[in-house]
Amino acid sequence: MDAQTTIQPLRIDAWLAQFQDIECKTNDTIVGITCWYTFG
């Protein structure tokens, strides 16, 4: 299988880790962008 088409859960975690701070800071903005759901 082409590596490009493979979802790797650990890679997702590493990628998301970079955005943890931003995520906290921009929670309001995020809720604003996709207004139909609330953040957990």
Add this chain to the structure above:
Amino acid sequence: MKASKTYSRKVYISTNSTCNLNCKYCFENEKVKFEFNIDEALNILLEQLSTQTIYGTQISLRGGEPFMVFHKIKHLCESLWSQDIKEYYHIHITTNGTLIHGDIQKWLSSNRDKITLKLSLDGDRKSSEINRPKSFDLIDFHFLLNTWPEMKVNTTITAETLPYLAENIKFINSLGFKHITPHFSIMTDWKNCNLGNTLYKQLQELHNFYLKNPDIEPCSFFLSDISCTLNDKSCHQACNSGEMKAYDMQTRKYYPCYMCFPSIGGEKIAEEFKKLDFTNLEELEEYPCKACTFLNLCITCYAENYITRGSLSRRDMSLCKYQKIVFAVLFNFEYNRILSLTNPSPNDVLKMMAIKKHYKEIENILKEELQITSQVEVNT
């Protein structure tokens, strides 16, 4: 051109039942000859446009093939334009494109700022010949794209054209059309088709094509916002929510949308539609869809559900497998696309969170529906 989503009000007018083509998937069950009355349509539109809205009114003229009655449409539009109307409005016409030549081209060209066309095109000559014979060579693509460079294209997938899906979408792109919306034909018996692996292969080809060509806008299968799957509740809105009126010139009555016209589901169902409540769809959701991870991605036609299966939220289960394959490939595509970005947006972060939440489900879909096991790697 204004995006249709931003209109405050939509008014559908049925112009005619006739069509010059005989498409495989046409759901108009009446081929009786009907044409609208210009004065009546004008009065209906003037009545609707007499009140002002914030974002204006979209007027959709629907056939059959509307350009079969071009002289009447021309008369109607010119009468409307000659009136002093405060409300902003714009006319939209969905067409098979085959009749747009000569005088029709001249008239459309000089009114391009007041009218927008949407083209139904199922792919290259071969696929067009399968779905709607003798249509392809009659379409003047050059004129359409010159007049409306942002023209949208609707592409219907039937069992016979599904094996050429990637080729067809790439072909339509190569003509110069940027906005392509493929959808599965509602007239196909998908249950007996067994085309899951074929669809997966076609979508993988498009997945790779869009990753290699990030400047090309992917077709709508690849544009849905997967972050909506982070919400466990249904957040569907009926497409006729807000102010939408569909006036059927044949029965001289308003319906919730044009799919509710008697010419589609019959008189009895059309009357039932008027009494249905489209506002509380979350409550109407039924199992198994109610518990599905992809519910919020799974666009459905509520009217078609009702006509065919007797309930607004009862989706076509013979299409479920195909929908899920589309979603599995979409999740993969977003994963690869987002990883390649240097500046992901907050929404991309949300999408990645959705992938994290649902990758096991994706793995299951591929295992169960396609017997593919190596799509998700647990270890790096």
